[in-house]
Amino acid sequence: MAVAVAEPKSEPIATRQAYGDALLALGQAYDDVVALDADLAVSTQSIKFGKEFPERFFNCGAAEANMMSMACGLAATGKVPYASTFAIFAAGRAYDQVRLGIAHNELKVRIGASHGGVSLGEDGASHAMIEDIALMRAMPCMQVVVPADYNQAYRAVLHSYEENDEPMYMRFGRPATPIVYEDIPETLGNGVDVLREGKDITLIATGHMVWRALEAADALEREDGVEAEVLNVSIIKPLASEPVLESISKTGVAVTAEEHRIAGGLADAVRTVAAEQHPVPIFAVGMGDEFSVSGTGEACMEHFGLTSRGIADRAREALVLKPIVARGPLFGPEWT
Amino acid sequence: MTHLRPVPDPKPRQPDPEGAGVPTIAELERWATVLRIDCVSMLAVAKSGHLDSSLSAADIMAALYYRILRHDPKNPSWPERDRFVLSKGHAAPILYAALAHTGYFPREDLMGLRQIGAHLQGHPDMNRTPGVEVSTGSLGQGLSMSLGIALALRLDGLDDTAHVFALLSDGDIQEGQTWEAATAGPHYKVKNLTAIVDYNHLQTDGTTEEVMDTGDVRAKFESFGWDAVEIDGHDMNAIVEALERSRTLDRPAAVVCQTKKGKGVSAMEGRFGFHGKPPSPELAQEAWEELEALYARQSEALQNGDSEGES
Numbered sequence: 001m002a003v004a005v006a007e008p009k010s011e012p013i014a015t016r017q018a019y020g021d022a023l024l025a026l027g028q029a030y031d032d033v034v035a036l037d038a039d040l041a042v043s044t045q046s047i048k049f050g051k052e053f054p055e056r057f058f059n060c061g062a063a064e065a066n067m068m069s070m071a072c073g074l075a076a077t078g079k080v081p082y083a084s085t086f087a088i089f090a091a092g093r094a095y096d097q098v099r100l101g102i103a104h105n106e107l108k109v110r111i112g113a114s115h116g117g118v119s120l121g122e123d124g125a126s127h128a129m130i131e132d133i134a135l136m137r138a139m140p141c142m143q144v145v146v147p148a149d150y151n152q153a154y155r156a157v158l159h160s161y162e163e164n165d166e167p168m169y170m171r172f173g174r175p176a177t178p179i180v181y182e183d184i185p186e187t188l189g190n191g192v193d194v195l196r197e198g199k200d201i202t203l204i205a206t207g208h209m210v211w212r213a214l215e216a217a218d219a220l221e222r223e224d225g226v227e228a229e230v231l232n233v234s235i236i237k238p239l240a241s242e243p244v245l246e247s248i249s250k251t252g253v254a255v256t257a258e259e260h261r262i263a264g265g266l267a268d269a270v271r272t273v274a275a276e277q278h279p280v281p282i283f284a285v286g287m288g289d290e291f292s293v294s295g296t297g298e299a300c301m302e303h304f305g306l307t308s309r310g311i312a313d314r315a316r317e318a319l320v321l322k323p324i325v326a327r328g329p330l331f332g333p334e335w336t
Numbered sequence: 337m338t339h340l341r342p343v344p345d346p347k348p349r350q351p352d353p354e355g356a357g358v359p360t361i362a363e364l365e366r367w368a369t370v371l372r373i374d375c376v377s378m379l380a381v382a383k384s385g386h387l388d389s390s391l392s393a394a395d396i397m398a399a400l401y402y403r404i405l406r407h408d409p410k411n412p413s414w415p416e417r418d419r420f421v422l423s424k425g426h427a428a429p430i431l432y433a434a435l436a437h438t439g440y441f442p443r444e445d446l447m448g449l450r451q452i453g454a455h456l457q458g459h460p461d462m463n464r465t466p467g468v469e470v471s472t473g474s475l476g477q478g479l480s481m482s483l484g485i486a487l488a489l490r491l492d493g494l495d496d497t498a499h500v501f502a503l504l505s506d507g508d509i510q511e512g513q514t515w516e517a518a519t520a521g522p523h524y525k526v527k528n529l530t531a532i533v534d535y536n537h538l539q540t541d542g543t544t545e546e547v548m549d550t551g552d553v554r555a556k557f558e559s560f561g562w563d564a565v566e567i568d569g570h571d572m573n574a575i576v577e578a579l580e581r582s583r584t585l586d587r588p589a590a591v592v593c594q595t596k597k598g599k600g601v602s603a604m605e606g607r608f609g610f611h612g613k614p615p616s617p618e619l620a621q622e623a624w625e626e627l628e629a630l631y632a633r634q635s636e637a638l639q640n641g642d643s644e645g646e647s
Contacts, residue, residue: 073484
């Protein structure tokens with residue numbers, strides 16, 4: 001039985017809803033799909049699967065370490081487990097269990113990590129996971145997927161079963177966010193989509209920052225006459241370097257945007273590719289060396305500058321640097 | 337493996353190569369001695385690893401691999417096989433010895449333990465070593481992994497036949513995650529899971545009583561809803577009986593085995609200070625002599641038709 005693809009959404013909706021919907025669709029199509037949760041099934045939306053397939057759903061209670069190791073055992077015995085909890089517990093509390101049992105064994109386990117980033121809001125610093133991408137990027141053999149909206153998230157979950165057998169960490173968000181993709185995309189492709197073409201600067205965003213990057217590009221065009229190219233990185237690891245290099249070699253300057261620590265996150269991934277193959281100034285929008293605070297999700301995003309205005313302002317700063325860098329080294333050999 | 341020092345004559349043993357049927361208690365005891373001898377050899381060559389932790393589990397492992405487990409070394413991925421998970425992954429040498437002797441890979445491989453290019457890693461690796469079900473080594477995770485395996489077998493309708501045995505150390509018992517799994521096992525009503533505790537009372541920094549007293553482990557498992565028994569982990573009759581019984585129950589079972597770390601080598605037995613330390617050449621020689629003398633006595637007894645064993 002082929003998996004059912006949902007009707008695309010057009011109104012703002014959380015990516016975790018797509019996780020729940022697509023997981024249910026996978027369960028209906030494939031008998032070997034099992035799901036686990038750690039007492040957050042309503043929050044992560046794995047409850048939809050759990051209600052329809054109670055025998056294939058294991059609520060582990062508030063015991064994330066046990067859940068991740070159980071997922072390892074299930075996968076080692078031929079099942080395809082989707083283990084869901086908040087990003088803070090999936091990547092933080094159960095790091096060692098994910099590392100040894102899932103990544104090291106190269107097992108087909110999917111970690112559905114919801115409530116990633118500061119847009120989790122009111123729960124504050126103890127729950128707002130802002131270094132999960134860094135942890136999971138550093139972990140050998142672990143893929144990192146961060147979809148931009150409901151429609152792409154739905155595809156990402158199908159992709160995780162049908163297109164790929166390696167360990168995968170998937171990050172979803174709590175709040176309803178605007179739609180970026182009109183349809184459920186046919187594929188995740190190489191994980192980097194050019195959503196808007198431009199010649200002056202590249203805005204490289206992931207997750208909840210993608211729609212904000214598109215807004216920032218609009219603002220830059222409107223207010224500064226700048227043509228910004230916008231890239232959505234849905235697969236942060238392994239990062240497809242070609243589309244990134246193609247864009248930054250055209251524009252000569254870039255800004256990354258993520259709801260995550262700049263250290264170890266998308267910014268580091270992009271800067272690594274650029275530094276080795278096409279060095280250009282790359283500014284970053286993201287979390288500095290600080291924890292989140294309590295507030296509404298949107299207020300937290302504002303507080304840390306994770307907004308379209310934040311991206312546009314960084315772009316303007318980067319653009320100031322562009323002609324200086326383009327001129328070449330101030331004291332290069334040709335000056336002497 | 338030419339880069340290795342010549343093996344200090346481990347005297348390969350092939351007791352009862354054509355011995356069909358179920359091994360007797362006395363034969364199992366002799367197999368435990370064979371596995372112990374190989375552990376000493378592996379560690380003497382590797383000059384690294386956990387010998388005393390392997391020796392305390394030798395009797396349990398012999399019972400499992402020669403009598404309890406339904407497995408097929410020629411077909412390690414047989415879906416209906418019983419599973420064994422070495423939660424105390426640092427005792428890898430005893431697992432490797434059992435896997436090699438039962439035919440998962442050549443015995444010569446044992447001398448590659450912990451060497452670059454060899455498949456026998458310091459801790460068990462499912463993707464490198466045939467017969468290893470899941471990778472372990474970070475304490476506390478094995479019982480959870482075993483629970484996941486048991487549940488997957490149930491989903492496949494195999495939980496009446498395929499049983500999962502996890503071997504835990506007292507270190508595993510100190511890890512909180514073990515008790516997450518201990519809570520979950522009875523909650524999911526699994527009946528094909530047995531936790532075996534190799535309770536040897538010694539850990540890296542001292543006795544478990546000094547470092548972190550784990551108390552009455554049997555009573556703890558029982559209070560978590562497990563069928564829990566406590567036995568002498570070097571009494572082959574008791575081990576076989578407890579493990580065979582455990583697979584007939586309708587709830588998860590814990591078999592707490594009181595053991596001695598370093599069992600079989602008098603200089604190490606129950607003594608602190610050997611955890612994670614390979615034997616010196618002198619100690620290895622002493623161990624071989626003692627174990628081979630035991631092997632000779634056990635063989636003699638077997639030839640005299642004594643199938644009840646020494647103990």
